[in-house]
Amino acid sequence: xxxxxxxxxxxxxxxxxxxxxxxxxxxxxxxxxxxxxxxxxxxxxxxxxxxxxxxxxxxxxxxxxxxxxxxxxxxxxxxxx
Amino acid sequence: xxxxxxxxxxxxxxxxxxxxxxxxxxxxxxxxxxxxxxxxxxxxxxxxxxxxxxxxxxxxxxxxxxxxxxxxxxxxxxxxxxxxxxxxxxxxxxxxxxxxxxxxxxxxxxxxxxxxxxxxxxxxxxxxxxxxxxxxxxxxxxxxxxxxxxxxxxxxxxxxxxxxxxxxxxxxxxxxxxxxxxxxxxxxxxxxxxxxxxxxxxxxxxxxxxxxxxxxxxxxxxxxxxxxxxxxxxxxxxxxxxxxxxxxxxxxxxxxxxxxxxxxxxxxxxxxxxxxxxxxxxxxxxxxxxxxxxxxxxxxxxxxxxxxxxxxxxxxxxxxxxxxxxxxxxxxxxxxxxxxxxxxxxxxxxxxxxxxxxxxxxxxx
Numbered sequence: 001x002x003x004x005x006x007x008x009x010x011x012x013x014x015x016x017x018x019x020x021x022x023x024x025x026x027x028x029x030x031x032x033x034x035x036x037x038x039x040x041x042x043x044x045x046x047x048x049x050x051x052x053x054x055x056x057x058x059x060x061x062x063x064x065x066x067x068x069x070x071x072x073x074x075x076x077x078x079x080x081x
Numbered sequence: 082x083x084x085x086x087x088x089x090x091x092x093x094x095x096x097x098x099x100x101x102x103x104x105x106x107x108x109x110x111x112x113x114x115x116x117x118x119x120x121x122x123x124x125x126x127x128x129x130x131x132x133x134x135x136x137x138x139x140x141x142x143x144x145x146x147x148x149x150x151x152x153x154x155x156x157x158x159x160x161x162x163x164x165x166x167x168x169x170x171x172x173x174x175x176x177x178x179x180x181x182x183x184x185x186x187x188x189x190x191x192x193x194x195x196x197x198x199x200x201x202x203x204x205x206x207x208x209x210x211x212x213x214x215x216x217x218x219x220x221x222x223x224x225x226x227x228x229x230x231x232x233x234x235x236x237x238x239x240x241x242x243x244x245x246x247x248x249x250x251x252x253x254x255x256x257x258x259x260x261x262x263x264x265x266x267x268x269x270x271x272x273x274x275x276x277x278x279x280x281x282x283x284x285x286x287x288x289x290x291x292x293x294x295x296x297x298x299x300x301x302x303x304x305x306x307x308x309x310x311x312x313x314x315x316x317x318x319x320x321x322x323x324x325x326x327x328x329x330x331x332x333x334x335x336x337x338x339x340x341x342x343x344x345x346x347x348x349x350x351x352x353x354x355x356x357x358x359x360x361x362x363x364x365x366x367x368x369x370x371x372x373x374x375x376x377x378x379x380x381x382x383x384x385x386x387x388x389x390x391x392x393x394x395x396x397x398x399x400x401x402x403x404x405x406x407x408x409x410x411x412x413x414x415x416x417x418x419x420x421x422x423x424x425x426x427x428x429x430x431x432x433x434x435x436x437x438x439x440x441x442x443x444x445x446x
Contacts, residue, residue, distance in 0.1 A: 020320045037320045039373050040276055041348055048271035060266055060274070 001054065001080035006073045013049040017042045028070040054080040085109040086134045087141065096124045098144065103357065105141055115357045122147035188212045229323040240385050244299075245421040248380050251433035253440055255396050255411040261443035277396065278370060279340040281415075281436075283446045285368050285391050286311045286332035288435035294424040295389035295417070295432055296366045305388065305423045314364030314384060315344065317351040325351050326367050326384060327360035337446055372396060378414040388420035389429075391436070 001009075014023035018036045026035040033043060047058050047066070056079045058066065066072040085107035092104040103115040104124065125143035129135055188195050188207075198215045200207035240246075258280050266274040289296040289311050297307040311333045314326035327350075329335075329343045350356055366387055371379045372395035379392030394414040401410040415436055419429045439446060 018320060033373075039318075041278070041345060044271060044274060044276060045345070051271045057270060060263065 001077055003073050003077045006076040009053060010072050013046055017046050026069060029068050031067055056080050084134055084136050087129050087131055092124045094124050094126060098122060098124055113354045114361060115355055117357050117359055120144055120147040226321060226323045233324060236384060237382050240382050244383050244385060246383060246418050247421050247426050249417045249426060249429045249433060250378055251415050251437060253413050253415055253437045254401060255413050258440045258443045259411055275337055275341050279337050279344060280440060280443055280446055281393050282313055282332055282340055282368055283337060284436045284439040286313055287439055288432055289366055290333050291435055292428060292432040294428055295419060297388060298386040299388050299420055299423055300386060308365035312363045312365045314367040316367060316369035317348050319352060326364060327351055327356050328364040378416055380416050381418045383418055383420055388423045390418045392416040
């Protein structure tokens with residue numbers, strides 16, 4: 001998966017999690033939890049959705065790597081083949 | 082909540098229904114509420130037309146063949162004005178699409194093909210909100226935040242006016258609970274993982290079973306009535322403002338995995354404005370947490386007629402005295418706001434201590 005594909009998927013899934021917001025407009029380096037007002041349950045649902053769509057199982061120890069849009073794109077592009 | 086408007090029928094005359102089925106959707110100041118049925122039988126005559134605003138307790142339909150004599154569905158939700166007429170089903174080309182009658186009616190009025198609408202209802206079925214969004218209307222999410230704010234204001238003002246609150250705080254070392262959670266989650270796929278919140282809910286439920294004076298209802302005429310069951314109202318923040326506390330039924334009897342499933346489902350439906358009538362009326366004690374926003378301690382306002390609310394703050398790494406040494410530990414402050422007409426600080430302190438004790442042995446939760 002290249003970065004563009006990863007970014008599109010992540011924005012789509014964040015849109016499902018927080019439909020009141022526009023995930024495509026957030027600062028790529030901002031903390032997603034603050035930028036989108038999502039909580040730990042939303043974040044876990046986001047991780048679960050990425051797993052369902054790509055097969056990438058993000059361990060809890062890696063959650064911090066996906067706390068920004070940039071971080072999540074890098075992580076997914078690297079792990080999802 | 083004094084009145085509501087019937088916006089959808091999920092079941093129709095002749096449909097077999099069983100306890101727990103959703104039969105209708107009513108819009109109230111707490112959002113759209115799914116009206117459940119509490120008997121098995123067959124849907125009989127519908128007594129209220131779509132679009133009609135009715136007071137709380139108004140029978141909506143009759144149920145035939147149930148054990149109870151002439152059971153009816155009612156809603157904790159004025160005199161009917163001009164009753165709307167339910168439109169016939171949409172054209173045949175749309176028959177293969179799962180959609181609610183209100184959605185079909187609105188789609189027909191707006192000339193929208195249902196097949197082109199993405200459904201967000203149960204099993205992907207199309208509900209009124211989906212058609213309104215497709216029609217480009219103002220988003221109708223079943224949540225009116227202005228009304229919700231008015232409802233919160235009324236309940237909280239009443240609480241502060243009538244309930245003599247007392248407040249307690251208790252620091253809990255979360256080391257054991259977090260270690261157990263990490264170990265438990267490690268081999269699990271993401272959709273099966275647990276959150277600390279479910280451990281806290283379970284601990285509160287078990288502690289409330291032991292200290293019954295925090296679990297029940299106070300009425301100025303009857304005094305305190307302990308609740309037989311433990312239904313925790315879980316405070317859920319609505320993005321954009323607003324708060325609801327739908328009940329998770331029988332928390333003390335659910336496993337952590339079951340609680341996690343319930344919490345996930347409840348939060349999703351709360352934010353969509355699709356809670357069930359029983360979930361908004363059955364809470365026996367409330368739990369609120371603002372820990373994820375970095376709040377160290379939260380002192381809640383009791384949701385009347387309940388008599389207690391438990392608050393959880395952030396789990397923060399802090400220096401703590403462990404016997405004769407100082408260590409950095411993940412600490413969390415649990416608080417209790419109790420109704421002094423029902424319990425005293427002494428009992429409240431023991432209740433918080435019990436929650437602490439339970440969280441030290443997470444495997445037993």
